[in-house]
Amino acid sequence: MDKIRITFLTTNFLFYFVHWMVLAYLPIVFKFYGLTDAQIGFIIGLYSISSMTLMLPMGFFSDYFSPKKIVIAGAFLLALYFLSLLFVRNFLGLIPVALLGGIGSAALATVLYALYLKIIEKGKRGKQVAFFQLGSYLGYGLGPLTGGLLLSAVQPPSLFKMALIISSVLMLITFLLQDSTPITFSFREYRKDLREPATMFLIVGIFVMATHFGVEQTSFSLLMKEDIKLTPGQIGLIFSGIGLWMACLVPLAGYLRDRRQKIFTFLWVGLLISGVFQFVTGLVSSPGALLFVRILHTTGDTLAILEVGVLTALFFPEHRLGGNSGLLFGVRTLAIFAGSFIAGLLNMKLGYGFSFMANGVFVFIFALSILIFCKIRPIATDFLQTSASLQISNPSGGRQ
Structure with a gap:
């Protein structure tokens, strides 16, 4: 099992490393190419929306067919995406390139995670999910650092050449992943999973x-x-400081999550912290203050993301994790597209800091409203806790 987990960790790390090595600087590169802020927001958002449209069907396919083969295909498309970025520099040409990259990322982000959840041991979900997410955070931290050092010394095409090499290595490693057994497909069972109140709250x-x-x-x-x-x-x-901080924090968060069985707490508290410091990000003006504020912000992110991973593993039966994970990733990607597009419009009119402040207020008010509601109406919390407990323990709706 250790070798299997390490292979998944390595695959996840390389994916997020190359993903963020490029994505962190795409707005800057596109600005250099002469694109407007609205066009940049559209292209970045399109990358996300193309992922969203295929996450659900890819999730279903990963339950019905071989998830390992879908991950391998995703790695191939990601390499083809970076190859395309070497040659395309105009807005219209970047539209199909963004679609291609989104498809490859969808396969890796959705199916790799679902496959991991299918094969991990059933105990200590927090630690198991935290181990997988460790690769994400290390990639998030080290990828942009590498990209920044490259762009400081060379022209943008060299960044894409390096991404092409790394994604090719990633594709080779995907052949070492353990596969899972396909199931008999049934939309009815998926609908049953998603009708649970706790699941809707999670979405x-x-x-x-x-x-x-x-x-x-x-x-x-x-x-x-x-x-x-x-x-x-x-x-x-x-980026490196933020990513390495999250990588250090997530094992402790996983340990604490296994000790605390009350559902959703990490999610709402995490969003509350995240929203506060998302707002403050728009006000800072020095590198030191920015790093400090983003470390506090990503402390909330780490708690919230971990809770989503744990609840995904708990709420859905393992043989239907692909389709259900695809839906959750699709919802996540739709929100990313909305955030990207709206931020692009706000950036043109009110500046980059304002989009952080507006979003911080939105996330904070939502999380605070939920926490106040649960405090005033504890029956709602008890209802969700009962709903989740039934989901986890029910043989037809929980893990089998």
Whole structure:
């Protein structure tokens, strides 16, 4: 099992490493190519929306066919995406390229995660999910650092050449993943999974949480470059500090989550912290203050993302995790597209900082409203807890 987990960790790390090595600087590169803020927001959002449209069917296919083969195909498309970025530099040409990248990312992000949840041991979900997410955070931290150092020394095409090499290595490693056994397909069973009140609550929480990812993907690099005047190398150091902090924090968060069985707490508290410091991000003007604020912000992110992963593993039967995970990732990606597109429009009119402040207020008010509601109406919390407990223990709706 250790070798299997390490293979998944490595695959997840390489995917997020190359994903963020490029994505963190795409707005800057596109700005260099002459695209407007609205066009940049559209292209980044399109990358997300193309992922969203295929996450659900890919999730279903991963339950019915071989998830390992879908992951391999996703890695191939991701490499083809980076190859295309070497040659395409105009807005219209970048539209199909963004679609291609979104499809490859959808296969890796959705199916790789679902496959991992299918084969892990049933105990200590928090630690198991935290181990997988460790690869994501290390990739998030080290990928932009590498990209920033490259862009400080070479022209943008060299960044895409490096991404092509890494994604090719990633594709080779996917052949080492363990596969899972396909099932007999049934829409009726999936509908039953999603009608549970606790599941609907989880879906709403994921949507709100993911809007701020869209804002960050469109605006964070530009905020650092245009408003705080950081170089690409300094931007990479900021991303590295944030990612390494999350990588250090997530094992502790996983341990604490296994000790605390009350559902959703990490999600709402995490969103509350995240929203506060998302707002403050729009006000900072120095590199040190920015790093400090983003570390506090991502503390909330780490708690919320971990809780989503644990609840996904708990709420859905393992043989239908592909389709259900695809739906959750689709909701997340729809929210990312909305956040990216709206941030692109706000950036043109009100500046990069304002989009962070507006989104921070939105996330904070939502999380605070939920916590106040649950405090005033504890019966609602008890109802959700009971609903989730029945989901987890029910042989037809929980894990089998």
